[in-house]
Structures are given as structure tokens and as C-alpha cells.
Amino acid sequence: MQLLTLLVPQAIALAPALLWAQTISPVGRVSAPVLPSGAPYGLTSPRLSPRITGIIPAAPFAGGSALPSLPSLSLAPSAIESASPETGLPAASLDVPAVPAQGQGRAGAAESVDRMTREVAATLEAAGPAEERSSEEDRGAADSVFRTLTDETSGPDGYRASDPANLTQRKMVATLYKVASIFSEHYAPVDWKKGRFRLDLKAEFDKAVTVILSEPNIGTRRFQSLLVDFTAATRDYHVTITFHSTEKARLPLLIMGAEGKYFIAYIDREKLPKETFPFVEGDEVLEFDGKPTAKVVLALARVRTGNTAESDMRLAEITLTHRSRRMGEEVPQGPVAMKVQDRHGKAFDVKMEWDYTPEKIPLDVPVRDAGLDTPDGAVGEAAPAMPESWDGTGAPSGAAPKLKDLMSRLYTRVAHPLSGVFAEMRAAAPKNPFLFGAEKGFLPPLGPVVWKAKGDNPFDAYIYTDRQGRKFAHVRISHYDGGEDEAHAFGLLMGRFQKDPEVQGLVIDQTNNPGGNLFYVYALASRLTDKPLVAPKHRLIVDESDAAWALDTIEKLSDPEKLEAELEDMAESDEWAGYPVTDAFIELIVKFARFILSELGAGRRLTGPTHMWGVDDIMPAPAKERFTKPVLLLVNENDYSGGDFFPAIMQDNGRAAIMGVGTAGAGGAVKSFELANQFGIADLAATWTLALRKNGKPIENLRVMPDIPYTLTEKDFKAGFAPYRRAINAAMDKLVRKGGP
Numbered sequence: 001m002q003l004l005t006l007l008v009p010q011a012i013a014l015a016p017a018l019l020w021a022q023t024i025s026p027v028g029r030v031s032a033p034v035l036p037s038g039a040p041y042g043l044t045s046p047r048l049s050p051r052i053t054g055i056i057p058a059a060p061f062a063g064g065s066a067l068p069s070l071p072s073l074s075l076a077p078s079a080i081e082s083a084s085p086e087t088g089l090p091a092a093s094l095d096v097p098a099v100p101a102q103g104q105g106r107a108g109a110a111e112s113v114d115r116m117t118r119e120v121a122a123t124l125e126a127a128g129p130a131e132e133r134s135s136e137e138d139r140g141a142a143d144s145v146f147r148t149l150t151d152e153t154s155g156p157d158g159y160r161a162s163d164p165a166n167l168t169q170r171k172m173v174a175t176l177y178k179v180a181s182i183f184s185e186h187y188a189p190v191d192w193k194k195g196r197f198r199l200d201l202k203a204e205f206d207k208a209v210t211v212i213l214s215e216p217n218i219g220t221r222r223f224q225s226l227l228v229d230f231t232a233a234t235r236d237y238h239v240t241i242t243f244h245s246t247e248k249a250r251l252p253l254l255i256m257g258a259e260g261k262y263f264i265a266y267i268d269r270e271k272l273p274k275e276t277f278p279f280v281e282g283d284e285v286l287e288f289d290g291k292p293t294a295k296v297v298l299a300l301a302r303v304r305t306g307n308t309a310e311s312d313m314r315l316a317e318i319t320l321t322h323r324s325r326r327m328g329e330e331v332p333q334g335p336v337a338m339k340v341q342d343r344h345g346k347a348f349d350v351k352m353e354w355d356y357t358p359e360k361i362p363l364d365v366p367v368r369d370a371g372l373d374t375p376d377g378a379v380g381e382a383a384p385a386m387p388e389s390w391d392g393t394g395a396p397s398g399a400a401p402k403l404k405d406l407m408s409r410l411y412t413r414v415a416h417p418l419s420g421v422f423a424e425m426r427a428a429a430p431k432n433p434f435l436f437g438a439e440k441g442f443l444p445p446l447g448p449v450v451w452k453a454k455g456d457n458p459f460d461a462y463i464y465t466d467r468q469g470r471k472f473a474h475v476r477i478s479h480y481d482g483g484e485d486e487a488h489a490f491g492l493l494m495g496r497f498q499k500d501p502e503v504q505g506l507v508i509d510q511t512n513n514p515g516g517n518l519f520y521v522y523a524l525a526s527r528l529t530d531k532p533l534v535a536p537k538h539r540l541i542v543d544e545s546d547a548a549w550a551l552d553t554i555e556k557l558s559d560p561e562k563l564e565a566e567l568e569d570m571a572e573s574d575e576w577a578g579y580p581v582t583d584a585f586i587e588l589i590v591k592f593a594r595f596i597l598s599e600l601g602a603g604r605r606l607t608g609p610t611h612m613w614g615v616d617d618i619m620p621a622p623a624k625e626r627f628t629k630p631v632l633l634l635v636n637e638n639d640y641s642g643g644d645f646f647p648a649i650m651q652d653n654g655r656a657a658i659m660g661v662g663t664a665g666a667g668g669a670v671k672s673f674e675l676a677n678q679f680g681i682a683d684l685a686a687t688w689t690l691a692l693r694k695n696g697k698p699i700e701n702l703r704v705m706p707d708i709p710y711t712l713t714e715k716d717f718k719a720g721f722a723p724y725r726r727a728i729n730a731a732m733d734k735l736v737r738k739g740g741p
Contacts, residue, residue: 491625515641667699
């Protein structure tokens with residue numbers, strides 16, 4: 001980390017001499033630095049399942065005596081050819097022509113010094129603070145500074161930062177502009193972000209361009225990392241960019257923090273049997289990969305730069321043992337070392353192998369140009385992805401548009417855009433109760449279970465008794481991606497709990513919830529009330545295609561001969577997730593369509609506040625599917641989007657007491673955007689609405705804060721969350737005594 005700090009002052013001091021030497025040096029040939037080693041594309045090592053390769057007692061811990069050493073079972077590393085991590089090809093020394101110095105005499109030297117000063121400043125700013133750089137990033141930045149100060153060439157064509165960009169660089173700048181244009185024209189919270197975080201899209205864009213133009217041999221992965229940094233600057237968990245990639249790695253355990261320490265929260269016993277991994281949940285992980293675990297997690301959290309520290313840290317804990325290049329993460333392979341302290345205070349050195357899946361998609365394929373490129377880069381705007389039946393003109397291609405197709409034109413997604421990646425994680429570790437959307441949460445039963453929902457029920461639900469013998473119900477909502485069947489099943493559970501005179505209240509566990517469909521949120525909320533619930537309002541980004549949608553929708557709903565058949569077809573769609581499609585609902589949709597037309601007609605692309613789809617009140621479900629007794633809702637920092645909306649609705653309407661840690665604060669609906677590109681970009685997601693709570697304040701970044709705060713403790717991880725369960729039952733007792741929130 002100190003290389004760049006030591007190099008820059010000395011190199012700047014030598015700059016005049018270096019410049020003078022260049023004015024008299026003859027043209028010659030220099031050898032470019034050998035690139036760092038890495039696994040070349042097409043060369044893969046045998047896939048190794050994660051396994052313990054050594055458990056060795058560490059040095060004395062906390063003054064204890066040294067423990068006897070056990071033989072190491074570490075696998076000897078395979079010899080892999082030195083290669084470039086950027087191109088994936090074997091590294092080699094490249095002879096390239098040296099370039100004569102620009103400018104002559106004192107005037108030319110002064111001009112060159114000024115140019116170098118600007119380029120060094122740009123390089124240092126792009127590199128970021130020294131304490132946050134990896135050793136590889138530090139060396140790369142130092143190399144860039146050295147090349148700038150010595151005017152050393154860095155490519156086979158003698159390119160310098162002052163020269164015109166090559167085709168790859170220009171294409172990267174053009175692609176970056178496509179991404180930036182989405183936030184300029186389709187991102188609803190941009191003004192909110194400017195006020196709260198001083199977001200400056202132009203500055204972020206210029207910073208990325210500076211890096212691109214300063215690295216003539218820039219590779220695809222380096223560019224992808226710049227895109228991740230650019231999108232992260234929005235501090236919006238809905239804003240994500242993903243890439244086409246097969247590379248990923250995982251370890252068969254999960255490590256989580258509490259009170260400044262890190263503990264094993266989950267162990268995949270199929271991969272790590274007790275015979276080879278004699279540790280248990282609650283054992284402390286002192287070090288990871290040779291560094292204090294807290295320091296490693298903090299570094300991963302800084303990379304994300306999200307909108308709340310608590311959510312960033314929890315995401316980083318998952319990333320600690322689950323890496324995916326699809327999300328732009330650096331994916332490790334080979335052995336990893338940990339230092340684990342057991343319940344008896346003894347520390348052991350442990351080694352295991354990453355379960356690594358190599359990259360099968362070629363990287364750094366030369367870009368192609370059809371002759372439209374310009375020195376400044378060919379720029380153009382990306383269009384939002386449409387449902388398959390749409391041709392982008394405001395009407396479905398082929399047959400006449402169905403009403404349900406028109407309805408799907410505006411998006412109702414309130415889910416974390418990486419839900420697909422989270423699903424892959426669950427598939428790889430289906431028994432891990434801490435992953436996003438896990439069907440069964442990490443909480444053991446809150447008391448002796450006297451009734452449990454059948455196995456085919458989509459909800460983990462049961463009735464339990466507390467220490468006083470009172471009955472309470474529990475249901476877990478792991479996500480908000482259900483349809484009509486799931487909403488009906490939830491309603492049947494609520495009806496059963498309501499009819500049981502001994503059930504005095506309900507605990508809903510929605511921790512680690514990645515969100516889903518807005519109307520599924522509404523459908524479940526409608527089963528928890530006998531009075532209308534006020535829904536959040538939204539400010540929407542709309543354009544001419546939305547106006548075309550509005551006109552088509554109004555026309556469809558104005559044709560009485562076809563309306564009945566259309567409504568039947570629409571009611572069968574999962575778009576509404578069990579929320580009742582009634583005549584009153586249709587009237588609200590018409591009102592919503594007219595609102596969009598009026599806002600655009602008034603010259604407003606960011607609309608004033610309105611209710612999504614016109615749904616101002618969430619109407620109660622039929623009486624047989626309602627629950628009206630006290631509700632305690634458990635939330636945490638891993639609740640996103642729909643996981644923000646549901647507790648916001650419950651809290652704003654006084655329908656439930658919220659317990660836990662503040663939600664993530666992903667407060668809006670999401671659109672996906674497709675970009676034509678040659679750099680592996682698969683998808684870009686951005687927030688197209690800014691949701692407002694009953695008090696007029698955004699959910700975005702502000703989160704939903706609990707009425708009853710509770711943060712997991714060291715004792716929770718070591719005692720099966722017994723303190724958390726006691727706190728839940730104590731909160732439920734107070735809630736019942738009060739008769740509600």
C-alpha cells in the first residue's frame with residue numbers, strides 16, 4: 001500500500017531532469033513491464049470441492065500456552081503459467097518503440113510538466129485513498145504515475161495519454177455514456193441524491209473517462225470495475241449492473257458479525273463434516289485470508305458504497321464467502337486460510353479450498369466498429385427493456401394488444417435487482433437460513449409448537465405457546481414474489497389464526513427479504529386489516545412511450561363490448577398477485593393513465609406525487625381471510641424494496657409494531673435496461689420511481705426504522721438466538737397488553 005505514496009514525491013522531484021533527458025535521448029526501444037501473473041483463459045485447474053486441507057493450532061491465544069502442532073494436509077499448488085489477468089493470455093515482454101519528447105526548450109518542458117501534473121492528479125484521484133487500495137491497485141497506480149512522469153510508452157503503437165484514444169477506449173467511453181444517460185434521463189431519485197449525497201454524475205463520468213483514457217491497454221474486467229464504481233456512486237441498492245460471466249466461488253459456511261466480532265453462522269455439513277471441521281455455529285473467526293476478519297469485511301463493504309452502513313456490512317459478510325463475477329466482484333480460487341477460536345478459547349489455523357467455477361466466456365475480444373465511431377466516441381442512449389410482446393412503439397407487435405399486456409407496460413417490481421443471483425446462492429446452499437429469500441429463517445421456534453402448517457404450504461407458519469401458556473402465531477414472509485395462489489394461502493392462514501380464540505397475536509418474520517411485486521405486497525397487507533390502508537405515493541419518471549401506453553389503456557378500458565373479456569383475461573395474470581381486479585380498480589387505472597398524460601402535457605417528466613396504478617387505499621380482503629389482532633413485524637438490514645414497502649405500510653397505518661434493525665432503504669420501483677455493448681454487460685437496473693411515505697418523506701436511504709430496536713449480539717450467535725427470542729416474546733407480551741402498536 002506504501003508503494004504509490006513513496007514513489008510519487010520522488011518521481012515528481014525528478015520530472016524536470018527526466019524531461020531534459022528525453023529531449024536529448026535518441027529514439028530507441030524499451031521493454032514494457034511484465035504483467036502480473038494469473039490464470040490464462042482456456043487453462044483451468046481441476047475443480048476442487050471445498051474441503052479442509054489443514055487444521056493447525058495457532059500461536060498462543062490471549063496468553064494461553066502453545067498447542068501441539070498437527071500435520072498440515074494442505075494441497076500443493078499446481079504450476080500455472082504466468083499470464084495477464086486482463087487479457088487472459090500468457091504475459092510477455094513487449095518491445096515497443098520509444099517516443100520522442102513533445103516540445104523543445106524551456107517552453108516545451110513547462111508545457112510537459114503542466115500536462116504531467118494534471119495526469120498525475122487524475123491518476124491519484126481515480127486510485128482513491130491509499131488505505132482502501134489493494135496492493136495490486138497500488139502497483140497499477142504507481143505504474144501509471146511512473147509512465148506519466150517518464151513519458152514512457154505503454155502500447156505497441158507508442159500511445160501516450162495525450163494521444164487520441166484507441167478504438168477500444170473510445171468504445172468504452174461510448175458505453176459508459178450509454179450507462180450515464182440512463183441516470184440522466186430515467187433515474188427518478190437523481191435530485192434526492194444530489195441533495196443528500198451531493199451526487200455529481202458528470203464528475204463521476206469524467207473520473208471514469210480519465211481512467212479509461214490513461215490506460216491504452218485497458219481490459220474488459222478493468223472497465224467492468226469502473227462501471228460498478230460508477231453505478232455505486234448513486235448509493236442506491238436498486239441500481240445494479242451485472243455481466244455475462246460463469247466465474248464464481250464459494251465456501252461452505254457463512255460468517256456474520258456482532259458487537260465487533262465475527263462468528264460462524266452457518267456450516268454446510270455435507271461439505272464440511274464434523275470429522276474434518278470440528279467447529280460449530282457461534283465459534284469466532286479471528287482472521288480470514290491472513291487478515292483480521294473485521295478488516296476484510298470492512299474492505300468489501302467499502303467497495304459497495306451503498307446507502308446504509310448496516311446493510312453494506314451485511315452484504316459484505318455474504319460476499320466474504322460467496323463471490324460472483326456477474327456482480328463485478330473479484331473471484332478468488334485456491335486455498336484460503338482462517339483462524340478460528342472454539343468455545344474453549346483455543347485458536348486453530350484452518351485451510352480450505354474455494355469451490356471455484358472458472359470463466360468460460362472469452363474476455364477482451366477485439367471490439368468492432370462499423371465506421372460510425374468518432375474520436376470522441378459514438379454515443380447513444382439505451383432503451384428500457386420491454387416485455388417480449390412489445391415492439392417499443394406503445395403497442396404489442398403482431399396481434400391487437402391485450403389489456404394485460406398494456407398493464408405490464410409499467411413495471412411493478414419492487415425487488416432487489418440481484419434476486420436472480422440470490423436465488424443461485426440459495427440453490428447452492430438450500431439449507432442456509434441466512435441467505436436472501438430463504439424459505440425458513442434463522443430463528444428457531446419462539447416456543448413449543450402446538451400446530452404447524454402442512455409441508456405443501458408456501459409459508460413457514462405455526463402456532464406456539466409462551467412461558468405463560470398463551471398462544472401466538474408465527475409466519476415467515478421470505479420474499480414478495482408470489483402470485484394469487486400464494487396470496488390466497490396467506491389469507492387462509494390469517495383466517496385460521498383469526499378464528500382461533502386462543503391465538504392472541506401474530507409474529508411476522510420478513511428478515512432477509514429481497515422484495516418482489518408491489519401488488520403482492522398489497523395483497524398480503526390486505527389480509528392484515530379490516531380497514532383501508534393508505535399506500536405510499538410515488539414520483540415517476542415518464543416519457544413519450546408512457547404517454548402511448550396511457551392512450552392505449554384508456555382506449556381499451558373505454559370499449560364496453562371488449563372490456564369484460566379483457567378483465568377476465570387480466571384477472572388470470574400473475575401481474576396483480578392476488579390483488580382483486582374490480583371495477584373500482586379499473587377506474588383507478590384510468591385515473592392513473594390520465595395523470596401521466598397530464599404531467600407530460602404540463603412539461604413534467606418527473607411527475608408530482610401519485611399513487612402507483614392509482615391505488616390510494618389498500619382495501620381489506622374478504623373477512624374469512626383477515627387477521628385483525630396485534631401484529632409484531634421483524635425486520636433487519638437485509639430487507640430491500642418490497643421488504644421496505646411492507647413495513648412502511650404497516651407502520652404508517654398503525655397496523656403493526658416493527659422490531660429489529662432499520663431496513664435497507666431501497667425505496668422505489670425498478671426497471672431493467674438493455675445496452676448494446678461489447679464488454680459483457682448483461683443488465684442494468686435503475687430506480688424509476690421515488691416512493692414517499694405518509695409523512696411525505698422518501699423511503700429511499702431513510703429506511704423504515706423500528707419501533708422496538710434490536711441488534712443481534714454475540715450471545716445470539718453462541719446461544720441459538722435465545723436472547724432475540726426472549727426479546728420477541730417480551731415485545732409481543734407488551735403489544736397484547738396494549739391491544740396493538
